[in-house]
Amino acid sequence: MSLAEHLTELRSRLIKCVAAVFVLGAVSLVFARPIFGLLMKPVLDALPADGRALVYTSGIEEINVLMKVGVYCGIFLTTPVILWQIWGFVSPGLYPEERRYASPFVVMGSLAFILGALFCYLAVLPSMFKFLLNEEESLAISQRLDVGRLRADEALRFLSIGEAERAGKLAQEASAGLKAEGEGQMPEATRPPSESLELEARLAGLGRLVDAAGEGFGTPARTVLRQSLEKRLEALEAYAKEDFVGSAKAMDESASLLAGVAPTHAEELAGLWRLQKELALGKARYAAHAWTKPMLTMDEQLSLVLLLILSFGIIFELPLVMALLGIVGVVKASWLMKYQRHAFVVCLILAAVITPTGDVVNLSLMAGPMLLCYEMGVLAVWMIERRRAKQEAQQTGITPTTGA
Numbered sequence: 001m002s003l004a005e006h007l008t009e010l011r012s013r014l015i016k017c018v019a020a021v022f023v024l025g026a027v028s029l030v031f032a033r034p035i036f037g038l039l040m041k042p043v044l045d046a047l048p049a050d051g052r053a054l055v056y057t058s059g060i061e062e063i064n065v066l067m068k069v070g071v072y073c074g075i076f077l078t079t080p081v082i083l084w085q086i087w088g089f090v091s092p093g094l095y096p097e098e099r100r101y102a103s104p105f106v107v108m109g110s111l112a113f114i115l116g117a118l119f120c121y122l123a124v125l126p127s128m129f130k131f132l133l134n135e136e137e138s139l140a141i142s143q144r145l146d147v148g149r150l151r152a153d154e155a156l157r158f159l160s161i162g163e164a165e166r167a168g169k170l171a172q173e174a175s176a177g178l179k180a181e182g183e184g185q186m187p188e189a190t191r192p193p194s195e196s197l198e199l200e201a202r203l204a205g206l207g208r209l210v211d212a213a214g215e216g217f218g219t220p221a222r223t224v225l226r227q228s229l230e231k232r233l234e235a236l237e238a239y240a241k242e243d244f245v246g247s248a249k250a251m252d253e254s255a256s257l258l259a260g261v262a263p264t265h266a267e268e269l270a271g272l273w274r275l276q277k278e279l280a281l282g283k284a285r286y287a288a289h290a291w292t293k294p295m296l297t298m299d300e301q302l303s304l305v306l307l308l309i310l311s312f313g314i315i316f317e318l319p320l321v322m323a324l325l326g327i328v329g330v331v332k333a334s335w336l337m338k339y340q341r342h343a344f345v346v347c348l349i350l351a352a353v354i355t356p357t358g359d360v361v362n363l364s365l366m367a368g369p370m371l372l373c374y375e376m377g378v379l380a381v382w383m384i385e386r387r388r389a390k391q392e393a394q395q396t397g398i399t400p401t402t403g404a
Contacts, residue, residue: 013085020081025074032066035073036302039309042121043301046129047294048142054298065298072306076117076313083109090324109320116316116369117309124308124365128355133294141289145282148178152275156208159272160215167212168268171275178278195244198284199251203239205276206232206251210258213269217261224260231257311354315370322377326384333382340378347371 028035044052056062083106151174159167210232214225231254238247255273259266325331336343351367 010089013089017078017082017085020078021071021074023074024077025070028073028077029067029070032069032073036066036069036298039069039305040298040301042125043129043133043296043305045126046133047296048134051293054296054301056298061297061299065302068299068302068306072310075310076113079113079313080106080110086324090327105320105324109317112316112320113313116312116314119316119369120309120312124312125305127365128308141282141286144178145279145286148174148275148279148282151177152205152272152279153208155272155275156212159209159268160212162216164216164262164265164268168265168271171268171271175271175275175278178282194284194287196239196242197287198280199239199244199247201280201283202248202251202277203232203236205280206235206254206273209255209269209272209276213258213261224257227260228254228257308354312366312369315373318370318373319376319380322374323380323384326381331381333378333385336378336381343374344371347374 040054043054047053056065087105151170155167155170155174158164158170210225210228214222231250235247235250235254238244238250255270258269258273262269322331322336326333347370348367351363351370355363355366
């Protein structure tokens with residue numbers, strides 16, 4: 001075939017690939033929204049529980065994102081068609097016995113692409129976004145505060161049914177958990193804790209404590225509860241005037257009045273109030289430490305996820321591409337092994353460029369499969385050359401010599 005004929009055939013096969021992408025992409029548009037939700041799951045899972053949402057910054061961004069999902073799904077689904085067209089383009093230059101590998105080439109190429117995409121989605125994306133969107137220390141602190149709040153709520157529920165002793169034990173356990181040394185210990189904040197936020201949390205905690213005491217000890221304690229509520233109201237008014245010292249003092253007085261509700265359980269009530277103060281202080285310190293929050297847009301996150309998924313799909317195609325180049329005689333195993341160290345450096349550089357994080361784990365998850373695929377490609381080219389040499393020797397009647 002002449003060069004013009006080769007270009008004509010190439011154009012014909014490219015048109016077929018583009019047509020397949022458009023058809024399958026149009027079908028994917030029907031399911032674009034659930035597909036987008038599936039793709040964004042690793043991103044949303046890495047966000048704080050109360051902030052798992054993506055934003056869009058223009059009226060048409062959401063539509064553009066869904067259309068992009070359809071196009072990329074069309075490319076993903078068209079992988080077998082693309083591989084078949086590639087094989088059809090290079091097959092005229094192959095030996096007749098080599099052309100029978102068309103079906104294995106398409107099947108293995110499709111499986112390799114899917115395997116690479118799944119490896120990225122299941123192994124790389126969760127760890128990468130967890131590293132990007134969460135500071136490990138802050139995450140541990142947040143979990144510790146959440147557990148403390150849950151235990152405090154359970155303690156108040158026991159107090160509301162009159163089980164003051166049980167409530168006191170739960171309060172001690174929660175307080176010990178907040179003060180425990182080790183992972184999740186509150187670090188030095190990058191800015192002073194907000195006194196306003198701490199007192200606001202104290203006021204809310206005192207209100208829950210008064211409500212639980214009123215339910216647990218009933219009508220006989222009504223007078224004492226009223227006095228405690230009056231003091232809490234006084235603390236609220238001082239807080240509104242930004243008299244934080246007076247507000248804190250009034251809240252302590254309100255909590256101390258609760259001892260009159262059940263004099264025999266004054267120690268347990270005091271322990272519950274201490275727990276509410278510790279939780280309020282922990283909330284303020286955590287807010288001072290983790291004062292930045294992610295606000296992720298739909299388009300940027302989709303582009304990042306698709307880039308990585310397609311990159312890993314192509315990386316896992318590397319052995320097959322190298323084998324195909326070996327079949328047509330473009331590369332040789334000896335040449336690939338000679339420049340193996342250079343290939344390793346190139347793989348590491350590409351992994352560092354593609355990976356958006358700088359940590360060793362995610363860089364290894366990108367570079368490791370890339371290096372492994374390169375080695376598998378070298379092995380495949382060597383096996384193809386050895387098989388071809390054996391076949392040629394059988395045809396000429398000469399016994400081939402094998403070497404590294």
